[in-house]
Amino acid sequence: MIGLWDTTGNEVVKALAAERRSAGGVASGMALTLIVVVDEKRVREAEAAATIAAAAHPCRLLVVVRSDVERDHNRLDAEIVVGGRLGPCEAVVTRMYGRLALHAESVVMPLLVPDVPVVTWWHDEPPEEIATDFLGVVADRRITDAAQAADPIEALRQRARDYAPGDTDLAWTRITPWRTLVAGAFDTTQAEVTEATVLAPRTDPTAALMCGWLGSRLGIEPRWEHVDGQPRMREVRLRCANGDELTLTREDSMATFRRTGQADRSLPLVRRPLGDELAEELRRLDADQIYAEALGAAAGISGLDDRPAQRVHVWKDPSTARRAEAGVTAHASTNDAS
Incomplete structure (x- = not known):
């Protein structure tokens, strides 16, 4: 060194x-x-x-x-x-x-x-x-x-x-395990999804991107149910046209997958270290079109890619901006005093 x-x-x-x-x-x-x-x-x-x-x-x-x-x-x-x-x-x-x-x-x-x-x-x-x-x-x-x-x-x-x-x-990177499990649920079915619900705190950016991803992939408008008192996204529910319901619920480092007519399954859903999240993003050095579509859907802006x-x-120059802001504040204080 x-x-x-x-x-x-x-x-x-x-x-x-x-x-x-x-x-x-x-x-x-x-x-x-x-x-x-x-x-x-x-x-x-x-x-x-x-x-x-x-x-x-x-x-x-x-x-x-x-x-x-x-x-x-x-x-x-x-x-x-x-x-x-x-x-x-x-x-x-x-x-x-x-x-x-x-x-x-x-x-x-x-x-x-x-x-x-x-x-x-x-x-x-x-x-x-x-x-x-x-x-x-x-x-x-x-x-x-x-x-x-x-x-x-x-x-x-x-x-x-x-x-x-x-x-x-990195909010997008953090939902990779969620997206993997949700997408894997459709390996054995062709049923069309008609409704999607995400349960998460109102300030969770991963939930916003999950809604954007579901909306851009499925062509529907997911519903975000705000759950206060939870540190992060807790559950994703999907309802299919044939009446089946699929639910993925996080419990600590595991998730419970429930599907109509099938036994519940426990699947790993671990919160990864920051370094692993960074390493995932370094695997690809081209533009991420799926992220662009999910972000656009979450923000209501199309054509990002x-x-x-x-x-x-x-x-x-941030110092110039701060001086200008200080000048405006001083001018406002003078007007208030007068």
């Missing part, structure tokens, strides 16, 4: 090359570059998840921690790990302070592995519009997590409004 304090991007590139030579790393073994944008308080959590994902997808891991963008002095600290505590990957953890944090691409771009896909994952609330973050624009795949937002359901709607092919969300895949970077 190499630690560089108050350094430059050029020194980071040199140190990574030296560490690779020392450890015997070869860039040709990298399947992708994974950029992780994370807050300082959650760096270890993100590193643990990326370590699990890197075991399945050898990558160069670039962790970007932005701090105190309004400070006068710019500073870059970096930690370089090759084949060490972060598993079988080449990792660079960068901490950027001051205005440098608004131009993270100046440090990150020279560190990208040539000729492999780039994936950006926000382990935090993502930008409202991904085009305002160059680390999202440069990526082939972009992974967000609506559950990180203060209002997860509105965050999903915003992801639909801002969608471009290549986007995905027909949008251009390329984004054009839109510069946005």
Whole structure:
């Protein structure tokens, strides 16, 4: 491990090359570059998840921690790990302070592995519009997590409004086991589904995407029954045209599958670690059309997969926005006083 304090991007590139030579790393073994944008308080959590994902997808891991963008002095600290505590990957953890944090691409771009896909994952609330973050624009795949937002359901709607092919969300990844079990129930029947009901808390983004998936796949309007006091989605019920009813109910790490005329079955439905969810999304580096249709159905927006895949970077200075907001607040306070 190499630690560089108050350094430059050029020194980071040199140190990574030296560490690779020392450890015997070869860039040709990298399947992708994974950029992780994370807050300082959650760096270890993100590193643990990326370590699990890197075991399945050898990558160069670039962790970007932005701090105190309004400070006068710019500073870059970096930690370089090759084949060490972060598993079988080449990792660079960068901490950027001051205005440098608004131009993270100046440090990150020279560190990208040539000729492999780039994936950006926000382990935090993502930008409202991904085009305002160059680390999202440069990526082939972009992974967000609506559950990180203060209002997860509105965050999903915003992801639909801002969608471009290549986007995905970990709320979608979390319903993969549900979708697998529900789809498997129709291996032995051709009955048409006429009604669908999802029981979940009103703030659960996985339930919103489950409703969107059922609606886009079955051509019906699922009903979402809000169940307060539950931490996450609890049940999916389907009613068929022949009168059969199929129910999948979660109980801790198991699910009970009930079907008219058949004995109940217990099936595994485990909440997976964050690293396994991330690894699943790294398996595919093309656009996820099924996710786009489910997200569009959940948000009431059609044609998401027909949008251009390329984004054009839109510069946005958050400090300017904050100063403008403070000015408006001060002006309003003055008017109230007068």
